[in-house]
Amino acid sequence: MNAFDVDQELDVRGLNCPMPLVKARQAIVKLDVDQLLKVVSTDRGSVKDFQGWAKAAKNVELVKQSETTGDDAKTLYLHYVRRTS
Numbered sequence: 001m002n003a004f005d006v007d008q009e010l011d012v013r014g015l016n017c018p019m020p021l022v023k024a025r026q027a028i029v030k031l032d033v034d035q036l037l038k039v040v041s042t043d044r045g046s047v048k049d050f051q052g053w054a055k056a057a058k059n060v061e062l063v064k065q066s067e068t069t070g071d072d073a074k075t076l077y078l079h080y081v082r083r084t085s
Helices: 019-028 046-056
Strands: 008-011 036-041 060-069 075-083
Touching (some): 008 019, 019 036
Antiparallel strands (some): 036 075, 060 075
């Protein structure tokens, strides 16, 4: 169990690069500052994509990334992104 208070969850399972990141960027601007977006992806490439986004963007912080297994036994990549401005 995580201690994060998630304000919105975005399910982008089945979408390939760059769509998980594109959808997350669209969602994060709709959140208030300090709100947390959880993104659930099946795209392995999203791990590096989200790391790069957090380094380049001035309005987001990558709080945590983790992996888990979904009900269909596929690996899920979880990204927790906070809007900072």
